[in-house]
Amino acid sequence: xxxxxxxxxxxxxxxxxxxxxxxxxxxxxxxxxxxxxxxxxxxxxxxxxxxxxxxxxxxxxxxxxxxxxxxxxxxxxxxxxxxxxxxxxxxxxxxxxxxxxxxxxxxxxxxxxxxxxxxxxxxxxxxxxxxxxxxxxxxxxxxxxxxxxxxxxxxxxxxxxxxxxxxxxxxxxxxxxxxxxxxxxxxxxxxxxxxxxxxxxxxxxxxxxxxxxxxxxxxxxxxxxxxxxxxxxxxxxxxxxxxxxxxxxxxxxxxxxxxxxxxxxxxxxxxxxxxxxxxxxxxxxxxxxxxxxxxxxxxx
Amino acid sequence: xxxxxxxxxxxxxxxxxxxxxxxxxxxxxxxxxxxxxxxxxxxxxxxxxxxxxxxxxxxxxxxxxxxxxxxxxxxxxxxxxxxxxxxxxxxxxxxxxxxxxxxxxxxxxxxxxxxxxxxxxxxxxxxxxxxxxxxxxxxxxxxxxxxxxxxxxxxxxxxxxxxxxxxxxxxxxxxxxxxxxxxxxxxxxxxxxxxxxxxxxxxxxxxxxxxxxxxxxxxxxxxxxxxxxxxxxxxxxxxxxxxxxxxxxxxxxxxxxxxxxxxxxxxxxxxxxxxxxxxxxxxxxxxxxxxxxxxxxxxxxxxxxxxxxxxxxxxxxxxxxxxxxxxxxxxxxxxxxxxxxxxxxxxxxxxxxxxxxxxxxxxxxxxxxxxxxxxxxxxxxxxxxxxxxxxxxxxxxxxxxxxxxxxxxxxxxxxxxxxxxxxxxxxxxxxxxxxxxxxxxxxxxxxxxxxxxxxxxxxxxxxxxxxxxxxxxxxx
Numbered sequence: 001x002x003x004x005x006x007x008x009x010x011x012x013x014x015x016x017x018x019x020x021x022x023x024x025x026x027x028x029x030x031x032x033x034x035x036x037x038x039x040x041x042x043x044x045x046x047x048x049x050x051x052x053x054x055x056x057x058x059x060x061x062x063x064x065x066x067x068x069x070x071x072x073x074x075x076x077x078x079x080x081x082x083x084x085x086x087x088x089x090x091x092x093x094x095x096x097x098x099x100x101x102x103x104x105x106x107x108x109x110x111x112x113x114x115x116x117x118x119x120x121x122x123x124x125x126x127x128x129x130x131x132x133x134x135x136x137x138x139x140x141x142x143x144x145x146x147x148x149x150x151x152x153x154x155x156x157x158x159x160x161x162x163x164x165x166x167x168x169x170x171x172x173x174x175x176x177x178x179x180x181x182x183x184x185x186x187x188x189x190x191x192x193x194x195x196x197x198x199x200x201x202x203x204x205x206x207x208x209x210x211x212x213x214x215x216x217x218x219x220x221x222x223x224x225x226x227x228x229x230x231x232x233x234x235x236x237x238x239x240x241x242x243x244x245x246x247x248x249x250x251x252x253x254x255x256x257x258x259x260x261x262x263x264x265x266x267x268x269x270x271x272x273x274x275x276x277x278x279x280x281x282x283x284x285x286x287x288x289x290x291x292x293x294x295x296x297x298x299x300x
Numbered sequence: 301x302x303x304x305x306x307x308x309x310x311x312x313x314x315x316x317x318x319x320x321x322x323x324x325x326x327x328x329x330x331x332x333x334x335x336x337x338x339x340x341x342x343x344x345x346x347x348x349x350x351x352x353x354x355x356x357x358x359x360x361x362x363x364x365x366x367x368x369x370x371x372x373x374x375x376x377x378x379x380x381x382x383x384x385x386x387x388x389x390x391x392x393x394x395x396x397x398x399x400x401x402x403x404x405x406x407x408x409x410x411x412x413x414x415x416x417x418x419x420x421x422x423x424x425x426x427x428x429x430x431x432x433x434x435x436x437x438x439x440x441x442x443x444x445x446x447x448x449x450x451x452x453x454x455x456x457x458x459x460x461x462x463x464x465x466x467x468x469x470x471x472x473x474x475x476x477x478x479x480x481x482x483x484x485x486x487x488x489x490x491x492x493x494x495x496x497x498x499x500x501x502x503x504x505x506x507x508x509x510x511x512x513x514x515x516x517x518x519x520x521x522x523x524x525x526x527x528x529x530x531x532x533x534x535x536x537x538x539x540x541x542x543x544x545x546x547x548x549x550x551x552x553x554x555x556x557x558x559x560x561x562x563x564x565x566x567x568x569x570x571x572x573x574x575x576x577x578x579x580x581x582x583x584x585x586x587x588x589x590x591x592x593x594x595x596x597x598x599x600x601x602x603x604x605x606x607x608x609x610x611x612x613x614x615x616x617x618x619x620x621x622x623x624x625x626x627x628x629x630x631x632x633x634x635x636x637x638x639x640x641x642x643x644x645x646x647x648x649x650x651x652x653x654x655x656x657x658x659x660x661x662x663x664x665x666x667x668x669x670x671x672x673x674x675x676x677x678x679x680x681x682x683x684x685x686x687x688x689x690x691x692x693x694x695x696x697x698x699x700x701x702x703x704x705x706x707x708x709x710x711x712x713x714x715x716x717x718x719x720x721x722x723x724x725x726x727x728x729x730x731x732x733x734x735x736x737x738x739x740x741x742x743x744x745x746x747x748x749x750x751x752x753x754x755x756x757x758x759x760x761x762x763x764x765x766x767x768x769x770x771x772x773x774x775x776x
Contacts, residue, residue: 052410053437133531137595138587157590159531162741248533249589249737265407267727268429 039281046275051268063275073276076254077283079166080235083255086170087177087234092226094174095181096219100211103189114186117179125176129243132172133159136244159245165252169244173234181226188222189215224296228288235284256280353449354660356390362658364665365396365419367412369405369648374616375484378681382669389668393661406430413439413653420656421665423648424480426463428473428726431649435479436470441652442477446663452481455670455687457712460485462557463719464649471764473723474557480649483670484678485686485708487644487717488538489628491600491608491618496523500606504627506636508546515583518606525583527605529596534729536736537721539584539609541643542631543571545718549641553718558761563753572739572746579740589737611644612684612704619682619700626700630707630716639714640707643721646686684708725760728753 046063050056067073098117107113120128135141136158143155158168192214200210238257241247247254247262254262256276264273356362370379376399383395398419400408406425412418413434424431424440434440447453453461460482467476490511492504497514500521505511515525530536544552548567554560578584585591600608601621608618609631618626630640650669652662668674675689679701685692688705695702711717722729735752738744744752 051433053414053433053439133592134595136590137592138585138590157587160587160590160737160741162743245531246533248531248734249741250734250743266429267730268433 042274042277045271046278048271050270052264052270053268056271059271063271064279066272067275067279072251072254073259073272075251076256076259076276077279079253080237080255080280080283082166083170083173083237084231084234086167087173087237088227088230090174091177091181091230092223094178095185095226096216096223098178098182099185099189099219100207100215102186103192103215104207114183118183119179120176121180123176125239126243128172128176129240132175133244136168160249162249162252165245165249169240169253172240172244173237177230177233180229184222184226185219188219192218221296224291227291227295231287231291232284235280235287256283354664356393356661356664359392359658359661361392361394362661363394363396364421364658364661365398366421366665367398367400367405367409367419368423368650369400369402370423371399371401372616374678374681374683378674378678378683379669381677381681382674386665386668390661390664393665395665410434413437416655418653418655420653420658420662422651422653424651425648426473426645427720427723431464431479431651432466432470432473434651435466435477438470439654440479441654441656441659442479443481443652443663443666444478446666447478447481450663450667452478452667452670456481457715459712459715459717460646460686463645463723472558474719480651481666481670482646482649482686483674484647485644485684485712486612486647487630487708487711488542488609488611488642489704489707490542490631491610491614492627492629493600493603493606493622494625494627496603496606502606504629505632507638508632508634511632514606515578516581519582524585524605526578526607526609527596527600528584528588528609529591529593530588530737530740531591532593533733533737534722535593535596535610536588536740537729537732538611538643540571540575540732540736541718541721542609543574544568544721545641545643546631546634547571547574549716549718552721555757556719556721556724558724558764562757562761564750564758568750568753569746572749575736576739576742576746579742584740589740612708615684615700615704616682622700624699628700628703628707630711639716640711641716641718642711643719644711644717645719679705725756727756727760731756 045056047059047061048056049059049063067077102110137143138157138160142158146152146155156164159165161168196214196218197210200214205213236257237255238261241253241255241258242261245253247258257280260273260277260280262273263269263276366383368379370376379397379399383397387393387395402425405423409422409424409430410433413422414437418439424434431440443452447461461478462474464478464480464482465476466473466479496518497504500514500517500523502514502517503510505514518525528535528539541552544567547570548565551560551565551567555562575584579586579588597608597610597614597618599605601618608614612628615626615628631642633640650666652659652666656662670686672687672689675685675687676691678685679688679691679695682701684704688709692705695705697703697706721732725731731753735744735749738752739746739749
């Protein structure tokens with residue numbers, strides 16, 4: 001066992017030193033107190049049957065196996081994955097498209113458009129939910145517009161329709177997330193040296209080629225960040241569902257995060273709620289690690 | 301009127317998400333002590349055997365902590381006034397009131413009750429998830445002795461009092477010991493737009509047949525017969541409850557209180573079929589599942605729709621824009637002059653916690669906010685008291701409030717109230733609301749609907765009986 005001072009002596013200047021841990025300690029204490037300890041308790045609770053009041057009994061792995069066997073628990077995870085298309089895939093694609101277009105064409109009042117597109121990010125999700133609920137209502141703005149242009153057959157009670165409620169909630173997510181992706185990509189695109197574009201053009205690359213050969217590779221880091229942020233936001237989606245549909249109609253829009261609240265507070269199934277929460281954490285963790293490895297190319 | 305929420309078939313307010321999340325963290329953080337075995341339960345009612353009323357004035361300096369959810373206009377004003385009067389009557393008592401919205405109370409009450417210093421008086425939601433769970437954990441004090449001292453047993457109709465009872469083993473709801481009393485009454489009424497009905501040449505219907513005929517007339521006139529929004533999932537429970545009560549009120553009541561034959565029966569299927577038929581015929585809007593509850597009643601107040609089947613808690617909000625154009629009645633009975641039936645009950649129960657250091661003061665407070673004087677204060681604030689007092693007789697009988705009070709008295713006199721369906725099992729709110737959305741969307745048949753309800757009810761009742769509960773004589 002080496003003493004600290006002995007360690008210092010042998011290291012080159014600038015090498016990490018053990019004393020560095022002392023500097024992260026305050027942050028670590030707070031992180032542990034408010035995140036790691038509660039998470040540990042959730043894991044513990046997930047192995048219990050507990051109504052929140054009376055003596056808890058051991059549940060073994062049954063709360064977890066229920067996630068795979070109970071359709072009312074499996075469905076929310078399926079819905080969450082569908083929502084990822086709307087929360088993550090679509091905003092990233094649209095953001096890239098807009099960023100590529102904007103970097104080629106000079107748009108007047110660029111700051112204005114950027115602000116407008118980013119605005120949904122600034123709004124509280126509850127506000128977004130209430131606003132979109134009225135747009136999607138049976139006699140709301142969307143249906144009025146559809147009827148106004150003669151597309152009456154397309155008008156429907158969007159949030160009350162078993163097939164359309166989930167995509168309808170998803171589109172709201174796309175609306176919120178696209179601005180974030182766009183701003184990230186625009187910032188990234190500004191870093192790309194103009195010479196690269198010039199060289200590409202001299203080599204005879206069109207807009208399409210230019211995008212795939214220059215813009216896309218250069219934005220790799222930004223895409224990884226955008227994917228990570230949107231995936232996390234999509235999977236922990238609670239407020240929109242809570243405000244807009246409460247998981248309905250039937251169970252068509254129930255998602256894991258809503259299920260955690262529902263089970264813990266409305267059904268008094270704290271153990272099951274904790275298990276769903278832990279499973280959701282594992283899912284988010286897996287997906288974000290995958291993204292950072294595949295897209296960002298980071299190796300641990 | 302009072303505020304209602306989903307829990308007991310009541311209206312659910314969209315409480316602020318951060319509060320719910322914070323409470324969520326708190327519950328998880330509290331996990332280090334998972335539960336009690338109910339050993340903290342207090343036997344008896346505390347004041348037993350002393351004879352005579354306890355006198356709060358002799359209790360010394362007392363701070364009574366009260367958690368309630370009466371945050372809305374009328375109920376808030378009424379309670380503030382009563383609290384003030386109670387403190388004037390007993391200067392040695394200081395009331396520390398903590399009021400929060402229903403959802404916020406629901407998410408934090410469990411933690412507060414299981415802590416070492418719970419509030420003295422709390423409002424608990426009837427049914428399995430809250431009140432029964434609290435009793436099973438020994439957190440609430442039985443009030444039977446006080447009920448005797450203060451004559452609560454004669455003040456309240458037994459149907460209402462039973463809704464605040466839980467069996468001694470903490471398993472069965474609607475029977476056994478008394479764990480609280482309620483201030484306010486509430487029922488699902490048929491609200492109507494007087495002008496709309498008159499324009500269509502319709503007299504307020506006196507029988508169920510006249511009512512359904514008037515729906516057809518309104519439809520022919522191009523009006524929406526019944527305004528209805530079910531995006532929030534639970535409102536259909538109230539509409540369906542009214543229909544089911546038409547087909548079998550007494551049976552439905554027995555089922556909810558755990559002594560009936562369940563839901564796989566003719567009257568449930570008939571009611572479901574009638575509801576589906578109303579959707580088919582356009583008596584209820586076809587897009588109900590996509591319409592918000594708040595939107596729908598506001599539209600009714602704006603003149604969209606002839607009728608609205610809704611709880612009396614909406615009356616204050618409807619009365620404001622509609623004035624005397626608003627009418628309310630019980631769902632019309634099968635024959636003229638017959639006994640009306642509907643879904644209804646009372647506001648949340650006011651209960652005393654087991655660990656309260658001043659149960660006698662708390663009981664005196666409960667009595668004070670529910671007695672005849674309190675009823676008058678409620679009436680003056682436009683709130684429907686569970687037991688109307690003298691002031692209620694002076695309200696103009698043709699005004700909406702007058703009609704509401706008269707209907708409430710009639711329903712109680714004829715034993716016409718059927719408790720909210722979702723009291724039936726701990727998960728019944730979910731089961732019923734999902735099944736009703738399926739029924740409205742035409743995704744399930746009346747038979748399939750009845751079966752889905754029974755699949756929740758049957759196994760729960762079997763488990764209840766297996767636990768030895770439900771063997772006590774029903775009622776009390």
